[in-house]
Amino acid sequence: MDVFQDFGINLHQILTITTDNAANMIKSVADLNQELNEEQAVESDEEQNVDHLELMPSDLVSSGVQSIRCGAHTIQLCVNDVIKTESIKQNIDTCRSVSKKLRTTYYRSMLKNGGHKAAFIDCITRWNSTYKMIERLLLLKSIITSLGNINAELYLTENSWTFMTELVSALKPFYTATLKLQSGKLCFSDLFIILMDLDFEVQNLPENELKVMFLQALNKRKTALLEGDLFTAAIYLDPRIRISLSASQIVTAKKCIESLYKRIQCLKDRTYEHKFIDTCPCDDNDKPFP
Structure with a gap:
């Protein structure tokens, strides 16, 4: 947090941090979000007449920083x-x-x-x-x-x-x-295409022990890499692979994009610079989806 402040970076401007899969790297992003949440709680207590400032679990995807694992x-x-x-x-x-x-x-x-x-x-x-x-x-x-x-x-x-x-x-x-x-x-969605191509190629290898071992390893590792609402939103925005999403995933993607849109709108307004991002009032006409 101190480093961000030294360089004049608002933490709400940071959407993701890409790291390797080491436990300490994943935990560092979680610790960063915890510090952010504690700071927001203090600011909310100090605000007057701020009934609309409320931390909801569903807001965390857009208010916090997500850890993205390196492909x-x-x-x-x-x-x-x-x-x-x-x-x-x-x-x-x-x-x-x-x-x-x-x-x-x-x-x-x-x-x-x-x-x-x-x-x-x-x-x-x-x-x-x-x-x-x-x-x-x-x-x-x-x-x-x-x-x-x-x-x-x-x-x-x-x-x-x-x-x-x-x-x-x-x-x-x-x-x-x-x-x-x-x-x-x-782009983010290219990761999905590359991994699906990889999975297809491995499945089409001749039957042997190595093929089975590599498929097991790939299936074990790729789940954590491809999960998350942001990744679903990235797939939704890519016309090449949007068809791969289910109806429920499309709904999730749209909600995520709308939430990110409101986050950007709030960042544009300096008066909301120190307030919780997802609580910014958004006019119905400003919503990206009908």
Whole structure:
């Protein structure tokens, strides 16, 4: 609150704060709203003849600051839920050992002289680098198979190659979705489209254990990401996907938009700068919906 005041920012001007999924980040936004509510309660007590100033639970969506979870970080958690399981981790460790061996001076020179691309070593905290590492091993499969007949450290079983093929196929939709979320020209509703595309692509993967694991992880994580009246309102305002909303969701979206409209109207009027936002009297002619 002190920082906002230093920069002349009215907290009511802040609609959302985008954070990762860490519990401390989610709690920080909740603490900010609690501080705001306490401040509003003090101001309401000090006001004279303010019967209309009343805190209602339904007003919280527009009077408070909502926490929006980062889409890219949520996708990262989905992937980590799978690749950090012990069985998957062991297979990835095997792939990493081969990549490290291929990065030594001798084998790196051999690959270069043969016109092959160099092996790639991942950063274990960046799943997309693990995806690229295994993708590169698949590209080098023929030469690795030949070298594996000479050097046991480079030998990979057919089960290992099958695992790599299935993992790259499963990770590719997540990798593509992450790249889309890095665009500088996205609106809130694009997140819904990207996640639905991701869900569709994963469901259409060949049937195997990895597919089941990734679907479970995606279903577990995406619910918290897509919930909230603001997100419903964003979908309603996007003609590409409005049809996906139910009748009750449309009603919720309209109420949310109307509430935000009144909030903006109040912010325009300096006389309401220190009053509770949603209590601003709004003329029927000003309402955005009939």
